Amino acid sequence: MLQNIRDNSQGIIAKIIVSLIVVIFAAAGVESLLGNSGSNAAAEINGEELSVIELEQAIRVQQRRLLESMGENADPSLLNDELIKQSALEQLIQQKLLLQAALDQGISASPATIDQLILNMPQFQQDGKFSPQLYENVLRSNGYSMGYFKELLRNDVIIRQLSSGIAGSDFVTQQELAYAASIVGQKRSFDYLTLSIAEKLAAVSVSDEELNAYYQDNIERFQREPKLKLAYIELKQSDFAQPVDEEAIKAAYELEMADFSGSEERKASHILLEITDQRNEAETKALALELKAKIDAGEDFASLAEQHSEDTGSAFVGGDLGYSSGDAFPEAFDEVLFAAEQGVVSEPVVTEAGVHLILVTDIKTVEQPSYEDRRLAIKQRLELEQAEATFVSRVENLRDLVFNSADLKGPAKELDLTVQQSDWLGRSDSAGVLSQAKVMKAAFSDEVLKDGNNSAVLELAADHYIVVRVLEHKPAEPKPFAEVSEQISQNLKKTKAAELLKGEAEQLLAKLNSGESSFASLQDNERYSVKSEQEVSRVTAKAPRELSAAIFAMAKPKSGDAATYASHSLRNGDVAIAGLSQVVEGKLSDLSEGEQQAIEAQLYRANSTQSLEAYQQSIRDSADITMK
Template sequence: MLEKIRENSQGLAAKIILGLVILTFALAGIGSYTNSVDTSVAEVNGEKISQADFEKAYQNQRNRMAQQYGDMFETLSSDANYMANFRKSVVESLINQALVDQASADMSIRVSDDRIKKTILEMPEFQVEGVFDNNRYLALINQAGFYQSSDFRDYLRVEMTRRQLTQGLVASEFSLPYQETQLTALQNQKRDIRFASISAKQFEQGVEVSDDEINDYYLANQSRFENQEKVKVDYIAIDVNDIAKTINVTDEDISTYYQENMANYRKEVQRRISHILIEISDDESAAQTQIQSIQDKIAKGEDFAQLAQELSADTFSGENGGDLDWFEAGIFGDEFDAAVLAMNEVGVVSDVVKSDAGLHLIKLTDYQAEEVQALADVKDELTEAVSKQKAQDKFFELQQTAAQLSFEIPDSLDDAANATGVEVATSVWLSRFGNPAPFDNAKLIDAAFSDMIIEEQLNSDIIEVTDSLAVVLRLNEYQPAQVKPLETVSEEIRTLLIAQKASDKAQAIADQLLTAFKAGEDISAQLTENGTSFTVKADVARYGSDVDASITREAFKLPHPIEGAISATSVNLSNGDLAIVEVQAVKAGESTSQANFAEQYSQQLAQFAYQNYVESLREEAKITQRSVVDTASQY
């Protein structure tokens, strides 16, 4: 195939096309191709939010929703109105983030490099057996899409800066005892109510729906009747874990690995030190005199720790007798490090050492000699390490083989499978979201729904799912997204429209009855005519009652009943029925003490404060929103 491409590229037609492309660049200039149109989705105080930023946030939010709600979200995503609101919420969130970032910058809120480093070192995700592991750190951030450490540090800096601002707002909120008393009393309030539910289903009899109405609804709600796009793929998977099971490890392999990685099995010499620091001001001779005086006192037997506590300029370590814990090179400079490394006897005190910080006297307080783990003691660990290393090397070799053969023979996976010793497998039907592993990986799904797979029906490129798994895909079967024919959904639409008309009829009757009821009329007869009557419920609680939640919610929104006025309303129930609700009496609730209530209430207040703060930023900001490209079809 490659040879055929090379031959065709030498033809006259290819040369003419290439010449025209070169001529176009020469006349128009490369700049005309690189000057892109402004595709930003919003602009906040002159700062643009790009389409790329939106798509990244949109995809992340879709993934979170898909993981949380599964098939339910797939159903929701077929609703064009829902997805329009979904995209709008993503843009609003990005605007709020931009406003918070700008406010942080205006207030000079910063996060130091040292704090970033400390945070990374302490993150449990990057630790192995409680100790930071740089290889794990790099692997995880690469897997998350941060291909340089600086990218992840920049991301972390932004997140920590935002957190500083929000924590400053949150920490300032508190609740007062009287507020807690009022709130618990409201929560414990009870109401006597009565309600009458009007069934919508009783009005379905005799409701007529024309073919035109069905057709109009069908045309206006195409997305509701659309089959989701799906694909089934054949694939080969090269897995380090499978390769490791076939690896043979010899004693020679173990010995060689042990020698090459001796540093991993050697515990270096460790020195614990204390120091006394005298700072050098304008008069260095005075500092020299002072440090010499301290040195004389030590020579005469005075306690080093006591002198450090009384005289050291390093007050932080001085409080602990000058203790600097186990020695780490590079803090006080080369001369200081050299002095420490020359000390091998516990209790010895150095001569005066000069550094940029001042003059030091250093005492060795503990010493641990070098320890080397014997090969026999770590043989099992070495065997596993060698097996993994060999498997990883074989993995890269097979990965290259699969990549080459699947490209050179793009209409079959058999050759690549035979060369790598794996079998061609077939996936289940895959959709854009909610797939089983390994197809819950975005890179695999992007490839499965790509033009290369579906339109051109070629093998995919080799896809590195993780550091230990690589996959090549090709199309097995494809089901495009398409609207179901009207004839297959007409009865569904008819049933839906009948229910809707019946509900509208129930709503009209409920409105009429409510108007009469609030005017003081007795509507018992009309309720009976509509197959219902009032149900009386006493001491209904705000939460946890046996009354329909919609009725309870509206009952607690209604005003207290007063003489000469009826406190009532109508309610749409979740099943399509209607209800008339009246509050007859309100009973004050008792103020009770609840565990952690003050903390929970303060958190609610803090959340409201943050929302109000962001709203105030929005009111003062200059915000321009543009139409958002519909990315739903891309994912």
């Protein structure tokens, strides 16, 4: 199993960069700086704590995704917070279990692999090249330390390797292929006609009495949403930034240069052989020497790395670990790396990871960045560092002040802030900082709206907080009858027309099923336009796609029956009557090579998904999980 996982995980790292950065940054928040070291645990999985901070981040991600899926007029009040919490908790538990399982099976991601991922992320690149300044700024703005961000990347890479390996260990049998081909290649013969909703709409009318009655009976459906006018104050870390003099910037630059890690970088490739219960250190070294002998005799290092290296993060790229300035790998590894000749394979090197064969593939001189190159980044960092202590203190002051104040004027005056005022806003209105879901949820809460209190201090970002207070409130109210009468008229007409159409379809279907009528006889009726299709597939059928899909889902005619009949409501309101007369099963041999490959790929994906779900369930069933 483990070998299958390793074999099929090759290449996964190259495919996940974009999705990885989106998912990780979606969970951003100031708590990220703390990693997963929160003292309060939400759950314990096989002895490992899942922190409340991790759960809160996952909840925010799910809330954001749900609101985005609801579109521009998303209403945060429709979200079920308890269901979201349970879903987020379950997802985190599953991730923890997969990570534990992957680590238990020896799946890893080397620091060099993670570094290379970061270098390749477009979010950290300018003009197609990695920008240390941009990297630093993006992490800071999302509330991440570099160490914690790398830990998230590492865990995600490891989990994805395990998942990809399990999914990739599946296969498709000939029986599965043949059965799928019988469905995909199936051909059907059928007749159909369409009953038009437009004809019925033209024949119905709605009285004033009906309109008024519907309006009164359904008044709750014609409400204007409640509106608020808000007062609010914002607190931003950038507002506390103080000018930094040139001498301070130069001093910080000199400190950076004092720590500058040399003027040389070396690009390394390696073959890693793990020391296991079945293979001790001496045996592993002996195997490494056998591989070295093959390389010395002319065999390709990269090819042997792909075949034999047990570092799944680098094996698929020929063992390539990228560049190191001397601090990326274990000490014993780096010592050999920086003492070796380029192009010469090292003797076996032992580290905690196992036994390595190391090859230097490139050596380049790294120029010390100039003061001008680093000046802006250092200046921004110093300004934020100076502002951070003041900002954190002011946030705490703001919390105390708004809790004890009957308005926002006092807190604003105390902290030298400005009270701002909004226009009329509904839950779904977009108005800058007030458009965030948490802001409108707080504004419409009973505590703020009904009780007249200030909101809590709300975090919009790691460096941006806000407090709101309701100034005026327009409750929900019915729209005037004149404004909605046309909408009501159209709805009632559609309902009446649909009922007439349904009645006609039921009568016609009853006659077809009883034998009183047939499609052949209906062809002579000017009201109906009967169409026939003979031995067509899902692809070649000319009937509307939704009707064709419904016909291919109909039961086969029973032995002795001329046809199977059914009615199908179409999205445009029309109703189709179909008669299925013949079903011919498809054969694998009748399909083109491309069609067979497409079917096999689809079955493979389905089997892989089932295998992964079964694996996840098995580790869940055997896990020791305690909810806090």
